Every structure is written in structure tokens, then in C-alpha cells.
Amino acid sequence: MDLDVFVTAHGAEWDRLETLLRRKRHLTGAEADELVALYQRTTTHLSLLLSSAPDPALTSRLTSLVARARSTVTGARKASWRDTARFFTTAFPAAVYRLRHWWIPTAILSTAVAALIGWWIAAHPEVQAAIGAPEDLRDMTRPGGQYETYYSSHPAASFAAQVWTNNAQAVALCLVLGAFAGLPVLWILFQNMLNLGVGIGLMSSAGRLDTFLGLILPHGLLELTAVFVAAGIGLRLGWTLIDPGPRTRRTALAEEGRSALGVAIGLAAVLFISGALEGFVTPSGLPTWARIGIGIAAELAFLLYVHVLGGRAVRAGATGDVDLSDREAALPTAA
DSSP states (O other), X not given: OOHHHHHHHHHHHHHHHHHHHHOOSOOOHHHHHHHHHHHHHHHHHHHHHHHHOOOHHHHHHHHHHHHHHHHHHHOOOOOOHHHHXXXXXXXXXXXXXXXXXXXXXXXXXXXXXXXXXXXXXXXXXXXXXXXXXXXXXXXXXXXXXXXXXGGGSSOHHHHHHHHXXXXXXXXXXXXXXXXXXXXXXXXXXXXXXXXXXXXXXXHHHTTOHHHXXXXXXXXXXXXXXXXXXXXXXXXXXXXXXXXOTTSOXXXXXXXXXXXXXHHXXXXXXXXXXXXXXXXXXTTSSSOHHHHHHHHHHHHHHHHHHIIIIIHHHHHTXXXXXXXXXXXXXXXXXXX
């Protein structure tokens, strides 16, 4: 391609498109039709330029023109309550359901690791001694000790807000750091399971495992499920770097990344519920069976929500990505 000839042949069309885009007043019907036609031609010109004679300055100009023209032609769409409803009834559950083969095994293996760590600590006094001095461990595990008073040490509302913030940060890190081949996700997950395993082991060695479970399960079922979902999807995002499948690596990362971002928003809502349970239900005076029952009910409600709404959405073709109309337009490729 002779770049000078190309610019001479089409420069007037680009200048005209630039002029129409700068108009402050509303375009007439004829001008709007002209703008659409020029937008389509300029998109083709950009494609030809990229495939034949990429020039940085000209490519930058045409890319800007195409982006501005597309925004003018399609118009800016404002988010509405309908978008919020669609997100929670379709996009979020679809993303979680579609990637269940990643987060369910993550949940099973992680729980097994926490149980194994707990058994190891409970069965080996020397390991307990390495964790802390005997008097410190007794102060943690005794009736009215640190494990029990932790959930009632602050006002319920502020404690719930603090818990929600901490858990939301952990979930966001799992999803964001998944792009680094998933390795940081494994570390974050291990740290969570290690903390859980230590609590299981120490309280079990003190003969108070039932008390510990009565404190953890009301909020922990939903909270840990959110962490497992985030970790599983973060690992899937990392695997996309290695094996993008039939898509290009850039396209695959963009699609999975948008889906992961949506999951992060959805899980923030899930963790809000979990934080409320931890702040108001766990330290409440309700019987242990009632507190655990509330936790189980919340967990089953979430799983049913994902299975029913998510399964229906996936079968209808949803993936958890944003609507096609909201995605960045792909440039056409010249033959």
C-alpha cells in the first residue's frame, strides 16, 4: 500500500467525519446518515491500514475517529435498575454456575486441607507447643476465651462492616491475582485454610470442637463458599493464560476478566450477607442449633440460587460476560 496515495484518496472523508463529530448542534437527518456512512468507511480504512501498512500516527488518528464515531452512532447507554436485576438474575449466577467445575473441586480440596491441618495439630502436642505457650493456648480455647469473645468484642454493626471489608478484599485479590498464572491465589487460599485448621486443631485438643463449629458455621459456610468461588474463578483466569482454547489469548483474557469482575461485584453482596450473619447471628444468644440452622439455610439458598438461575441462564447461552452491545467493537479484519 502506498501510504501517501491512501491518505490523499481518503483524507477528505476523515476530515469530514471529524467535522461532523465536532458539531455542537444536533445533526440533521442527512448529516446523521453521512456520519454513519463515514464511520463505516473509516472503520474499513483502519482495518486496511493495520493489515497492510501500519503507521503509528495515522493509526492513532483513525482509531480515535472510529471510537468517537461509534460512541456518537450507538449513543451512551445509562445503567438502570433493569441492568442491576439482569446482573443478579442472569450474569452473576451464570458466571458462577459455568465455572463450577473449578470452584467446587477447590472447595473440596481446601476443606480437606483445613481438616488435615486441624487433625495434625490436635494429634501432636509438639505442634501445639510450636504455635504458642501453653498458657496462651489455654487462654484462647477456654470457655469465654479469645475464640469465643472475638465475635462479640465489637459492636455488631461495626464488626460486620469490618468483616465484610476484609473478606471483600480477600475475594478481590483472588480474582485479580488469578491473572498471574493463579499462583498467588493458591497462597491466599492456603493462608485461609491454615487459619481455619489451626482453630480446628486447638479447639479440638481442648475438647471444645463443638463450640468452635457452633461459632464458625453460622457465617462460615457462606463466607468460605464465596472465597472458594473467587479462588476457583481466579485459578480459571490464570489457566486462560496457559490455554486460551480456540480464542486468541487477548480475547480469552478479556472475556474471562470481565466475567471475573462481575463475580467480584456479586460476591461482595454475598459477603455482605455473610458479614451480617457474623456480626449479628454468630454472637447472638440463640441456641447453637438455631445459629447453625441459619447458616445452613443461607448456604443452601445461595447454592440453589446458582443452580436454578445460573443453570437456566447458561443453558440460554449466558456466560457471565457483559452484553454484546456493551463490549468493545472488534475491528474488522481485511481479507
